[in-house]
Each structure stands twice: as C-alpha cells, then as structure tokens.
Amino acid sequence: xxxxxxxxxxxxxxxxxxxxxxxxxxxxxxxxxxxxxxxxxxxxxxxxxxxxxxxxxxxxxxxxxxxxxxxxxxxxxxxxxxxxxxxxxxxxxxxxxxxxxxxxxxxxxxxxxxxxxxxxxxxxxxxxxxxxxxxxxxxxxxxxxxxxxxxxxxxxxxxxxxxxxxxxxxxxxxxxxxxxxxxxxxxxxxxxxxxxxxxxxxxxxxxxxxxxxxxxxxxxxxxxxxxxxxxxxxxxxxxxxxxxxxxxxxxxxxxxxxxxxxxxxxxxxxxxxxxxxxxxxxxxxxxxxxxxxxxxxxxxxxxxxxxxxxxxxxxxxxxxxxxxxxxxxxxxxxxxxxxxxxxxxxxxxxxxxxxxxxxxxxxxxxxxxxxxxxxxxxxxxxxxxxxxxxxxxxxxxxxxxxxx
Amino acid sequence: xxxxxxxxxxxxxxxxxxxxxxxxxxxxxxxxxxxxxxxxxxxxxxxxxxxxxxxxxxxxxxxxxxxxxxxxxxxxxxxxxxxxxxxxxxxxxxxxxxxxxxxxxxxxxxxxxxxxxxxxxxxxxxxxxxxxxxxxxxxxxxxxxxxxxxxxxxxxxxxxxxxxxxxxxxxxxxxxxxxxxxxxxxxxxxxxxxxxxxxxxxxxxxxxxxxxxxxxxxxxxxx
Numbered sequence: 001x002x003x004x005x006x007x008x009x010x011x012x013x014x015x016x017x018x019x020x021x022x023x024x025x026x027x028x029x030x031x032x033x034x035x036x037x038x039x040x041x042x043x044x045x046x047x048x049x050x051x052x053x054x055x056x057x058x059x060x061x062x063x064x065x066x067x068x069x070x071x072x073x074x075x076x077x078x079x080x081x082x083x084x085x086x087x088x089x090x091x092x093x094x095x096x097x098x099x100x101x102x103x104x105x106x107x108x109x110x111x112x113x114x115x116x117x118x119x120x121x122x123x124x125x126x127x128x129x130x131x132x133x134x135x136x137x138x139x140x141x142x143x144x145x146x147x148x149x150x151x152x153x154x155x156x157x158x159x160x161x162x163x164x165x166x167x168x169x170x171x172x173x174x175x176x177x178x179x180x181x182x183x184x185x186x187x188x189x190x191x192x193x194x195x196x197x198x199x200x201x202x203x204x205x206x207x208x209x210x211x212x213x214x215x216x217x218x219x220x221x222x223x224x225x226x227x228x229x230x231x232x233x234x235x236x237x238x239x240x241x242x243x244x245x246x247x248x249x250x251x252x253x254x255x256x257x258x259x260x261x262x263x264x265x266x267x268x269x270x271x272x273x274x275x276x277x278x279x280x281x282x283x284x285x286x287x288x289x290x291x292x293x294x295x296x297x298x299x300x301x302x303x304x305x306x307x308x309x310x311x312x313x314x315x316x317x318x319x320x321x322x323x324x325x326x327x328x329x330x331x332x333x334x335x336x337x338x339x340x341x342x343x344x345x346x347x348x349x350x351x352x353x354x355x356x357x358x359x360x361x362x363x364x365x366x367x368x369x370x371x372x373x374x375x376x377x378x379x380x381x382x383x384x385x386x387x388x389x390x391x392x393x394x395x396x397x398x399x400x401x402x403x404x
Numbered sequence: 405x406x407x408x409x410x411x412x413x414x415x416x417x418x419x420x421x422x423x424x425x426x427x428x429x430x431x432x433x434x435x436x437x438x439x440x441x442x443x444x445x446x447x448x449x450x451x452x453x454x455x456x457x458x459x460x461x462x463x464x465x466x467x468x469x470x471x472x473x474x475x476x477x478x479x480x481x482x483x484x485x486x487x488x489x490x491x492x493x494x495x496x497x498x499x500x501x502x503x504x505x506x507x508x509x510x511x512x513x514x515x516x517x518x519x520x521x522x523x524x525x526x527x528x529x530x531x532x533x534x535x536x537x538x539x540x541x542x543x544x545x546x547x548x549x550x551x552x553x554x555x556x557x558x559x560x561x562x563x564x565x566x567x568x569x570x571x572x573x574x575x576x577x578x579x580x581x582x583x584x585x586x587x588x589x590x591x592x593x594x595x596x597x598x599x600x601x602x603x604x605x606x607x608x609x610x611x612x613x614x615x616x617x618x619x620x621x622x623x624x625x626x627x
Contacts, residue, residue: 014559014560014561014562014563015561017543017561018419018421018561018563021419021541021543022421022539022541025541144528166426169426169532169534170528170530170532172426172427172428172532173428174427174428174429175428178425179425179426179428180423180424180425180426181424181425181426181534182423182424327528376458385421386423389421389422389423389537389539390423392539393423393537396539399445399446399447399535399536399537399538400537400538400540400575400576401537401538401539401540402540403539403540403541403542404418404540404541404542
C-alpha cells in the first residue's frame with residue numbers, strides 16, 4: 001500500500017502540505033466508517049486505500065462493517081437496483097427484513113466515533129443510535145431517478161443525519177440537511193493506474209495474442225447492456241471501413257449474472273467473423289486492465305447509463321484520447337473537444353474515433369489535457385482533502401470558515 | 405530598490421480550500437435560472453463564477469462562468485452566453501453587485517428575445533446550483549519584505565494565491581487583493597501595489613498569474 005509521501009512526485013508537495021494542515025485540525029476526533037463489506041465493490045476498494053492514508057496523516061480513522069444474512073443482502077441489492085431507477089418489486093416483507101437486520105445491528109454495534117460515516121443504504125438505519133456525535137451519510141449510488149417508494153423509505157433515515165454526500169450534482173435533491181458534492185477518485189499508485197514497464201504491456205498483449213500492428217480501440221467494462229458493447233462493435237465497424245484498426249472489449253467474468261452471460265453471447269456472435277475484435281474476460285486483474293489501457297490508441301466508454309464512470313478517469317490519467325457517452329459523471333471528467341470527445345450515439349462515437357485516428361496530434365492533445373484535468377480533480381489526494389473538509393464542516397455551519 | 409523595506413506588519417500567507425455544497429435547486433429554463441439567481445445564497449453565485457479558475461488550472465476553453473456555459477451550450481442562446489462571458493467581474497466589489505449584473509443581463513435579454521423563454525434543457529442537462537464553502541487556514545509562511553515575499557510566492561500553493569487575489573477581494577469584500585493591500589500599507593509602495601491590482605486575473609490561469617506577479621516584484625526589487 002502506498003504511503004502519502006509517494007504521491008508527492010505526482011501531485012506536488014503543496015497538495016500534500018495542505019493535507020497535513022487539514023489533518024492537524026482533526027486531532028482528537030475519531031472518524032468511524034461503517035459499510036456492509038470489507039472486500040469487493042467500489043466502496044470497500046476506496047476505503048481500503050483511504051483509511052490507511054487518513055491514519056498516516058494522523059486522523060484517527062476506524063472502519064467497521066455491519067452484519068447481515070443472505071436475505072438482508074438480497075433486499076439491499078433490490079434497493080440498489082430500485083435507486084438506480086430499475087423496475088424492482090419491493091414488498092412489505094422486504095422492508096421488514098431490512099428493519100429486522102438493521103435493528104440487530106443497532107443493538108449489536110458500537111457507534112463510538114465522534115463522526116460516524118455511513119456508506120450507502122445497507123447500514124443507513126444505524127442513525128437511530130445518533131447521540132451527541134456527528135453523523136454523515138455517503139450515497140455512492142446514482143439516485144438521479146430513483147424508485148420513489150424506496151427513496152421515501154430511506155428518507156426517514158436520511159433526514160436524521162447531519163449531512164449527506166453525493167457524487168454528482170444530478171444526484172442531489174432538496175433535503176432538510178446539508179448535502180455535499182464529493183466526486184469519487186482514482187488512485188494513481190494502484191495496480192490499475194500505476195506506470196507500467198513496456199515489457200509488462202507487451203507481455204499482456206502477447207498473452208491475449210494481440211499484435212500492435214494496427215491502432216487499438218478499447219472499452220473496459222463488464223458485459224452489460226448499459227455499457228452498450230454491441231453499440232461499440234457497430235461504431236468500430238464504421239471506423240474500420242476507413243481505417244484498419246482492432247477492437248478490445250475487456251471486462252469481468254459474467255458467470256454469476258445470467259443477463260451478463262446473454263450479453264456476452266450476443267457480443268461473441270456479433271464479433272465472430274472479425275479476427276480483429278478481441279473479447280477478453282478478465283477476472284479482476286488490475287495490472288492487465290492497466291496494460292490494455294496503456295497499449296490502446298483510443299479508449300471508448302459508450303455507456304447508456306453510468307454511475308460515475310471512473311474508467312474514463314483511468315484512461316485520461318494515462319493521457320489516452322477518450323470517446324465517451326455524455327451520461328452520469330462522464331461530462332464532469334471530459335470537456336468536449338478539450339479533454340476528450342463526448343457522444344450520444346453509435347454514429348457520434350464512430351465519427352469521433354475516425355477524427356482521432358486521422359488527427360494523432362489532436363488526439364494527443366486531448367489526452368494530455370485530460371490527464372491534467374484528472375490530476376487536478378479526480379485523484380485520491382483530492383478525495384482525502386474533501387473528506388477532511390467534510391469532517392470540519394460538521395463543526396462549522398458557515399460558508400466562509402476561518403480556521404485561524 | 406537599493407534598500408529593502410522591512411514591514412512592521414508581516415504578510416501572513418493563508419490558503420483556502422473549498423468544498424462544494426449541493427442545494428438541490430435546478431433550472432431547466434432561462435426563466436427558472438433567473439429566478440434562482442436572484443434568490444440563491446451569494447456562495448452559489450461565487451461558486452458558479454469562480455469554479456472554473458480552480459478546476460481548470462490549465463488554459464480552459466470554457467466561458468469563465470457556469471451560467472454562460474449553460475446558456476450557450478445547453479440552451480443554444482449564444483448571444484446571451486457571450487453577454488454573460490463578457491461581464492467584467494473585476495468591476496464588481498461585492499457578490500451582491502455581481503449577482504445583480506448577471507440577473508439584469510438575463511432579464512434584458514429575455515425582454516429583447518421573449519422566445520428564449522421557450523427553450524428547455526434536456527433531461528440530465530439541467531443547471532444545478534452549488535454553493536462554495538471556503539476553509540481558510542494559515543500557512544507557516546510569514547514574510548517581512550519583498551525579497552522574502554517573492555520567494556514564498558514562487559512556491560506557495562496555487563490555492564493560497566487564489567485566496568489572496570480572488571476571495572479576499574470579492575468574498576471578504578476588501579478594496580483590492582491582499583498582496584496589493586500589504587505592499588501599499590505595510591511597505592508603502594503604492595506604485596507596485598497599483599501595478600499588481602491592475603491585472604485582470606480572470607483572463608489568466610493561476611500559474612500564469614503567479615508568474616506575472618513574481619516577474620513584476622522581481623523587477624521592482626532590482627530597480
């Protein structure tokens with residue numbers, strides 16, 4: 001795990017100095033993160049990196065996990081889908097199951113933190129234990145268009161918190177409590193994003209039998225309709241008419257997801273006559289994803305919906321030209337024609353890719369601007385700073401906080 | 405400058421870090437945008453007219469305020485976008501005045517172009533009002549003369565420069581930026597103070613701004 005000083009060459013000494021200045025202001029406070037799982041999933045991934053860094057900065061940070069059985073997590077999975085706007089039938093019994101497990105956690109968990117930081121809906125009901133300490137609710141989900149019944153159920157808890165945190169402005173709505181915007185981040189020193197030697201990149205290409213003899217277009221995504229892999233193939237076919245190129249579609253295994261398996265089958269069917277389309281099932285191999293991104297000439301992210309779309313930040317950090325849909329958090333990461341190209345359709349995506357392949361200087365400039373934008377706004381150091389400011393905001397209701 | 409003047413009162417460099425607070429308020433038409441501009445907290449107006457400076461530290465193609473961008477790129481009202489871009493923020497010493505200017509610019513445009521009221525932003529492209537919450541912290545850098553000042557200026561965080569130039573003037577309602585105030589009142593160098601205050605910082609990146617101020621002061625020290 002990287003130490004805080006290792007980020008200095010990437011972000012500059014002054015950014016690290018600011019983090020230290022802030023951490024001093026939090027001396028004596030215990031921050032207690034609570035979520036539903038210690039491993040797997042984006043929340044655990046970010047906490048696994050942020051908690052040690054906060055501790056290293058001198059912020060007394062703890063991390064606890066709620067307990068729950070299969071039934072409880074089946075219900076919270078339904079909540080998750082419903083909050084994303086998918087049609088889910090949630091019964092009265094589901095709400096009862098949620099409350100029964102929540103009550104057991106309320107009784108069994110010690111919420112000792114000066115600041116209790118609850119992540120996502122699973123542990124949300126713990127706020128019943130709120131005493132004189134401060135409570136934060138961090139919503140990592142795209143709730144721009146939630147199922148109202150589920151949202152209404154959660155609202156009874158949300159309003160009891162001191163503040164809530166969302167990842168994009170579109171996820172916010174009028175609330176009687178303060179709410180903050182904190183975007184997610186990538187870790188430039190993680191396996192997925194760190195610099196790689198050329199030999200590693202070459203070895204990964206060799207492993208998958210990919211030659212670097214023509215431009216590579218890549219989409220890294222699980223095989224899901226919302227990521228539109230079939231649309232990516234259509235866009236690639238239109239590009240290939242004019243410029244010989246190859247396409248990599250790489251994503252996690254879809255074994256436990258029947259819908260994903262169907263999508264993968266359709267993708268294979270559509271790609272079967274083209275040896276330049278490489279469909280790769282990677283089982284959470286971050287170094288390989290990193291290498292594929294670095295070996296690519298263009299990264300595409302043609303999602304139909306997107307929570308935040310951090311694969312875009314990952315690609316831009318590697319200074320790659322990116323073509324991506326104008327959805328979710330993607331427009332926060334790409335300013336059209338400046339740090340990448342945004343699109344709304346297969347036609348738009350193919351046109352953008354043709355443009356990039358025929359103007360390598362322009363493509364290079366977009367990638368460089370993109371890297372700079374990610375460096376300033378979407379690295380873990382900015383995330384650490386925002387979290388510390390968030391903790392301080394709990395003790396300072398004013399808009400201009402003078403800490404001198 | 406043959407003798408370096410020592411100030412009685414040192415210059416204490418502060419830094420300013422900010423957090424974005426969501427309001428849940430959104431506009432889909434120009435009329436809604438105008439109504440909300442009139443009623444949201446000053447911190448929202450400040451956020452949407454200054455966010456670009458910190459988020460795009462490289463030279464940005466964006467209009468220097470979010471209102472102009474949304475009006476032109478989302479609603480397609482290029483002319484109003486241009487009018488909003490060309491508001492000279494330096495002329496306004498308070499957020500109140502700046503807010504009034506933005507509102508009256510939109511109002512005038514709507515009077516001249518009533519059809520503009522009919523334009524709607526597509527779903528997902530609404531204007532979301534955000535507040536800027538500033539945290540001001542002292543740094544360890546305290547200086548007594550121009551030589552010390554310029555040395556710190558070369559390596560202080562960009563947030564510190566941002567604070568002393570933009571936030572001190574407009575948000576804390578001081579007559580000019582902090583650097584000019586100190587140089588004039590504590591070092592007695594009115595000319596240098598004026599030269600620095602004359603810059604329009606809204607048309608440079610923060611790094612360029614740093615370079616320009618360092619250049620001017622270095623030249624002054626050598627005189």
